[in-house]
Each structure stands twice: as structure tokens, then as C-alpha cells.
Amino acid sequence: MSRSLTTSAFLGNFFEHYDTALFSFLSPFLAPLIFPEKDPLTALILTYALIPLGMLARPFGSLVFGYIGDNYGRKKALVFTFSGMSIVSFMIAFSPTYASAGLLAPLIFCIGRILQNFCAAGESVGGAIFLLENHTTRRHDFLSSLYSASTIGGILAASLSVSWLYYSNFLQPGWRLLYLFGGLMTLIVCFMRSMQENNNFLTKKQEPYNLLEVINLYKFKLLLIMISTGFSYANYCMALILMNGLIPLITPYSSEKMMGMNTALLALDFIALPFFGWLSDKIGREKLMLGSCLAIILTSLPLFLFLKGASLVTIIGIRILFVLFGVAFAAPLHAWLQQLLPPYCRYVIISLGYALGSQLFGGPTVALSLWVFQKTGSLLSIPIYWISLALVCFIVLFLHFVKRGATQKTVYSQ
Numbered sequence: 001m002s003r004s005l006t007t008s009a010f011l012g013n014f015f016e017h018y019d020t021a022l023f024s025f026l027s028p029f030l031a032p033l034i035f036p037e038k039d040p041l042t043a044l045i046l047t048y049a050l051i052p053l054g055m056l057a058r059p060f061g062s063l064v065f066g067y068i069g070d071n072y073g074r075k076k077a078l079v080f081t082f083s084g085m086s087i088v089s090f091m092i093a094f095s096p097t098y099a100s101a102g103l104l105a106p107l108i109f110c111i112g113r114i115l116q117n118f119c120a121a122g123e124s125v126g127g128a129i130f131l132l133e134n135h136t137t138r139r140h141d142f143l144s145s146l147y148s149a150s151t152i153g154g155i156l157a158a159s160l161s162v163s164w165l166y167y168s169n170f171l172q173p174g175w176r177l178l179y180l181f182g183g184l185m186t187l188i189v190c191f192m193r194s195m196q197e198n199n200n201f202l203t204k205k206q207e208p209y210n211l212l213e214v215i216n217l218y219k220f221k222l223l224l225i226m227i228s229t230g231f232s233y234a235n236y237c238m239a240l241i242l243m244n245g246l247i248p249l250i251t252p253y254s255s256e257k258m259m260g261m262n263t264a265l266l267a268l269d270f271i272a273l274p275f276f277g278w279l280s281d282k283i284g285r286e287k288l289m290l291g292s293c294l295a296i297i298l299t300s301l302p303l304f305l306f307l308k309g310a311s312l313v314t315i316i317g318i319r320i321l322f323v324l325f326g327v328a329f330a331a332p333l334h335a336w337l338q339q340l341l342p343p344y345c346r347y348v349i350i351s352l353g354y355a356l357g358s359q360l361f362g363g364p365t366v367a368l369s370l371w372v373f374q375k376t377g378s379l380l381s382i383p384i385y386w387i388s389l390a391l392v393c394f395i396v397l398f399l400h401f402v403k404r405g406a407t408q409k410t411v412y413s414q
Helices: 005-032 040-056 058-072 075-092 105-134 137-167 171-194 212-219 220-249 255-283 285-305 312-330 333-339 343-362 365-376 386-412
Strands: none
Touching: 005 040, 005 075, 005 105, 005 137, 005 171, 040 075, 040 386, 058 075, 058 105, 058 343, 075 105, 075 171, 105 137, 105 212, 105 333, 105 343, 137 171, 137 333, 212 220, 212 343, 220 255, 220 312, 220 333, 220 365, 220 386, 255 285, 255 312, 285 312, 285 333, 312 333, 333 343, 365 386
16 A cells, blocks of 8 residues: 555544534634624623534535445545535635624534535545555454554644643734644545546446445444444543543643643543554454453442542542543554445445434433432532433443354354
């Protein structure tokens, strides 16, 4: 496999997550520019409301780009996704503010978020498929972990970029430069992809399939993908989102201190992923993924109990454990997803399952966990949803692994 193809896969995923994460980090600063006539809290709520609105476009994007990738080539789908993301980044960079365009300003941001997530749905999974299909299977777990590391790298780069502009007192005029940079880099990656050759699968001719028939045929695999990716997204939410808001409520430590810790934890996530990818190659992805589920089931209740009035050292230790639990599951995830399905429909089923699982099962994690805490007042109630997801994921994965093992034994005995 050419080095440029590997590089473009990692860069593509990196800048896809850089572009989509920018809006989340910039929302508090963009709110008064988009909704200046509202009070600060209302403006912030309306701006944050654009985030889930954009996420609604992901399932549709996964169907469109997944179908293109399966029937007309991975390369063509990935060039389309990145062309779209580049255009959207430039559109947001040059978008007007409310002062100059009135209601057109929030409308442009809304359309931008929808289109950005529509295109991103085909990139995050499609790039992993393209990468792994062009490498031998013995390296898949490690490559899967590196690909996931490029995801965290993009989010970390967006966070550091916004922080740098903020502390340099250049955020208000400089936020557009972040989108211009993202748009330019996605354009370069798109050009790199357009110059590459298709892999062997993509050069074979096949008749376009019926989308509904394929989804119905692999509906149980689709559900399995939804559960596993939803659980993986919930791990990220618990370790790196929920804790930022919860800890200032139950300890004397501020939100600013937790956000600073978050950047360090993202860096830990980035560094740990390749190690767990290597470990997965050594001990097997099944053991690592099941071990992650089991660790969360057994330890999350006592760990949350220790948070009440905890020292900073204890908080750091608990958050590190939560990050590592999530990394252990995420490292081999892309490699495991790919081997679930045949190549002819792999793109669309995995993309759709990823989009639906992350939004339906992973997305509500923070809000639901905090709501239960508000109603009960007990720290032990916070991880109940997370534990439930881990338990369901453990059961379905265990049953799948047992069934696959039995199938392989039958084949070998014949």
C-alpha cells in the first residue's frame, strides 16, 4: 500500500474531527455574534442547539456516502465527503454576523452544521474502511488504534487552537482563521485522495444493491454495530464531558481546572490508543473489548462513590482510569467492525450503525446521567446508564464471539 494513501487516511480523519469539534469549542464565543439580541444564556443555549441539529444529518449522510462507497468506489465517496467538508469550512469562515446580515447569520451557521455532519458521516467510518482494506489483517488492530488516535488528535488540535487564540486575545477576529486553515487542509487531503489508485475491491464491477434489502439482511449486525459504537461514544462522554460539569458540583475544584485537565486527558487518550492497539494484536481484540466492558461494570460504582469531596489526586486517578477503559474498547473497534460484514455492503452498514449508535445510545449519556443524579441526589445513580450499556454490550459481544468461534470450529472440522 502506498504511503500517501495511509497518510491521507489519517489526515482525513484528523481534519474531519478538527473541523467538527471547532464549533463545540467556539460556541461560547460565537453565541453573541450569532444571537446578539438575546441575553447571554439564551444566546449560548441557541448556539449549543445547533450541535445536535447538525448531528441529525449523520444517518442520512451515512446512507448516501455508504451507498456510493459500496457501489461506485471508496475513493469516490471519500473525495465527495472531503470536497463537501472543505466547502462548508470556507462557508463558515466567511459567514456574516448578525450585525451585518440579521437572521441570515444563524441560518448560515445552521446550514453549515447540517452539511458538515452530513459529509462527516461518510468520512469517519469510510476512511477506516479504506485504510484497513488496503493492509494485511495482521496489522488491523494496531492500525485501528492509530486511526482512532487521529480522531482524538483532531479534537485535541481544535481545543488547543481555540485556547491559544483565547489566551492571545485574538479569538474574536481569529476564529475565522481556524476554519480557513481547516478548509485549506481538507482541500489538500481531497487532492491527495483524488490522485490515488483504487484498491482491488473497488476495481471489481458489481451491480448496485437494493439499500433496503441489504439493511434488512444485516439488521442484526446493524444492531450489534449500534450497541458497540454507542457504548464507545458513551465511554468518551463519561470520561471527557460529564466529569467537567459534575466535579465542580461535588468538589471545590473549578470548571476551568477541569477543562485544563481535559486537555491533558485528551493527550493521554491520544498516546494510549497505539499501546492498546499493540496489546490487542498480542492478546486478541475480543479479550480486550470484553475486558473493557467488565472493568466498567465492576468498578464504576465504587469509583463514583469516591468522587464526593475527593482530593485532586483522586480525581485525576479516577479520570485516568475512565479514559483507559474507553481506550481499551476503542483501540480495536474499527478493525472489529470491518470483519463483521462482506466488502460489498460494508461501508453503508457500518456508517449507518455508527451514526445511529453514537446518537441514540451514546449521545444521551451525559444529559441522562445528570438528570438521574438531580432526581436522586446519589452519586451511585450517575453511572447506572453507563453500566447498563456496558452490560448489554458485554452480553451481545460475548454471544457474538461464542457464535463466531463455533462457526469457525464447524468449518475447520469439515
